Amino acid sequence: MITDVTTLVSRNPADPADVLVSLPAPGAFAAADAVERARAAQPGWLRAGAAARSAALGAVASALEAASDELAALAVREVGKPLTEARAEIARTVAIWRYYAQAPFEPTGSVHETAAGPGLLLDRRRPHGVAGLVTPxxxxFAIPSWKAAPALAVGNTVVL
Structure with missing residues (x-):
């Protein structure tokens, strides 16, 4: 049974003496606060437009690529991945962000013929707001990116 946890500690599974990070545990309302801040930011993120969202996602890909050696080493220390697998995951993560950097320019709807005869049916996809991500x-790096990048690309905000 877990009692009043005041500090979260992440350790290297291969060397428990190697502490990656130690930080205060979030309070009882931390998740609700994060969702509220994401909800407040979402309209501005959507209004920024496709070009701005695309540029932001592309910037994430570039930042990940620039830090790929450091991030791979971190994955080795934190989850015990072999270095080759960690490097492959980072490369895949960069590719995910680059792929979804183009998604803001995809059509947001379609036109259909009606079943009853002359006329057109129009549909338009719109963002829902805040996407809450719980990942293994x-x-x-890759799994949160598979979820966050498409959500951000179309104008949602994300809480991981």
Missing amino acids: WNFP
Whole structure:
């Protein structure tokens, strides 16, 4: 049974003496606060437009690529991945962000013929607001990116 946890500690599974990070545990309302801040930011993120969202996602890809050696080493220390697998995950993560950097320019709807005869049916996809992500630990960069990048590309905000 877990009692009043005041500090979260992440340790290297291969060397428990190697502490990656130690930080205060979030308070009882931390998740609700994060969702509220994401909800407040979402309209501005959507209004920024496709070009701005595309540029932001592309910037994430570039930043990940620039830090790829450091991030791969971190994955080795934090989840015990072999270095080759960690490097492959980072490369895949960069590719995910680059792919979804183009998604803001995709059509947001379609036109259909009606079943009853002359006329057109129009549909338009719109962002929902805040996407809440709960992801496993085994691919700490790729799996959150598979979820966050498409959500951000179309104008949602994300809380991980």
